[in-house]
Amino acid sequence: MTALEPPLALLAELTHRCPLQCPYCSNPLALEKPANEMPTADWLRAINEAAGLGCLQVHFSGGEPTVRRDLEELVAGATAAGLYTNLITSGVALDAKRLTSLTAAGLEHVQLSFQDSGAEIGERIGGYEGAHAKKLATAKLVRDAGLPLTANFVIHRQNLHHLTEMLDMAVAIGAHRAEIANVQYYGWALKNRAALMPSRTQLEEMTATVAAARARLEGVLVIDYVVPDYYARRPKSCMGGWGRRFLNISPSGKVLPCHAAESLTGMAFDNVRQRSLAEIWRDSEAFNRFRGTDWMPEPCKSCDRKEIDWGGCRCQAFAITGDAARTDPACGLSGDHARLVELAAGEAEAAADGFVYRRYGAG
Ligand code: SF4
Numbered sequence: 001m002t003a004l005e006p007p008l009a010l011l012a013e014l015t016h017r018c019p020l021q022c023p024y025c026s027n028p029l030a031l032e033k034p035a036n037e038m039p040t041a042d043w044l045r046a047i048n049e050a051a052g053l054g055c056l057q058v059h060f061s062g063g064e065p066t067v068r069r070d071l072e073e074l075v076a077g078a079t080a081a082g083l084y085t086n087l088i089t090s091g092v093a094l095d096a097k098r099l100t101s102l103t104a105a106g107l108e109h110v111q112l113s114f115q116d117s118g119a120e121i122g123e124r125i126g127g128y129e130g131a132h133a134k135k136l137a138t139a140k141l142v143r144d145a146g147l148p149l150t151a152n153f154v155i156h157r158q159n160l161h162h163l164t165e166m167l168d169m170a171v172a173i174g175a176h177r178a179e180i181a182n183v184q185y186y187g188w189a190l191k192n193r194a195a196l197m198p199s200r201t202q203l204e205e206m207t208a209t210v211a212a213a214r215a216r217l218e219g220v221l222v223i224d225y226v227v228p229d230y231y232a233r234r235p236k237s238c239m240g241g242w243g244r245r246f247l248n249i250s251p252s253g254k255v256l257p258c259h260a261a262e263s264l265t266g267m268a269f270d271n272v273r274q275r276s277l278a279e280i281w282r283d284s285e286a287f288n289r290f291r292g293t294d295w296m297p298e299p300c301k302s303c304d305r306k307e308i309d310w311g312g313c314r315c316q317a318f319a320i321t322g323d324a325a326r327t328d329p330a331c332g333l334s335g336d337h338a339r340l341v342e343l344a345a346g347e348a349e350a351a352a353d354g355f356v357y358r359r360y361g362a363g
Pocket residue numbers: 234235299300301303304305306307309310311312327328331332333334
């Protein structure tokens with residue numbers, strides 16, 4: 001096995017509390033209650049340990065991280081530890097006073113999520129009336145504060161016809177970067193797959209629109225584009241490989257190799273309140289389970305891409321086959337691939353449009 005490198009970034013999921021109800025929520029099925037959230041001192045220690053391990057960035061996320069009243073303290077702690085700080089927010093609960101105090105604490109970047117380019121569809125998806133105007137106001141505050149802004153759009157069958165408008169809106173609000181990410185189907189999103197899955201033709205149109213926009217907006221807007229795995233020929237290198245580049249800490253302090261790892265039933269995750277982050281990164285059973293290439297089955301084991309995509313996504317393999325140790329079904333070489341493609345095409349055609357919303361407090 002190759003030598004273990006330090007993680008590049010920490011995703012600090014401060015809370016699962018969230019005012020939005022998105023049907024593709026990536027948080028685990030069992031949400032953490034506020035009483036189980038790590039207190040400030042434990043978060044500060046974990047952030048310092050991450051910096052000590054070699055992490056360069058911390059992404060404060062959730063749920064909605066701004067519901068934590070100690071966010072300024074955590075940003076200040078991360079800044080003092082030399083980490084680049086990014087806030088990932090829905091923007092519906094952020095006012096000028098709060099943004100000023102976060103900026104004073106050292107906040108360096110904001111990623112603002114939008115559910116669509118307009119209020120009607122966006123507010124139906126997020127299940128929050130009045131969200132769109134609040135998000136636009138937050139974008140202005142962020143730019144007025146001189147912070148760089150990324151606009152995040154999760155895209156799917158019910159909003160993909162607004163892709164061009166989303167990119168134009170990103171430019172209009174002063175974003176430097178837009179992330180257009182197709183829904184990834186594990187956890188809660190699996191419940192809504194039939195309402196969200198695009199068809200192959202829609203995917204091809206989306207990809208062409210992104211290519212044209214990249215040419216049109218060169219030097220104005222950087223566009224990151226995450227395609228839906230179900231129509232891929234080869235899988236994405238999820239998280240840059242399990243336990244290679246990233247670590248996540250859940251609201252209660254569980255240290256996870258990816259944000260969806262808790263969907264893998266039967267795996268145990270160490271808690272940063274009980275063990276140091278360095279020890280967990282290096283020695284924990286969960287991080288070592290799918291690290292590197294030794295765990296791989298065929299066809300990955302003898303594949304020349306095994307150190308490029310690291311066998312794809314463990315959470316997707318589990319969601320589709322019930323076995324996290326199988327080759328990612330998004331790979332055309334996987335024995336499960338045909339079933340995945342059939343499933344995607346069937347659900348795209350069925351054209352269901354009702355959502356099972358994700359309501360915090362309702363499970
Ligand atoms: Fe990646 Fe495995 Fe597919 Fe090869 S066989 S491309 S390593 S998922």
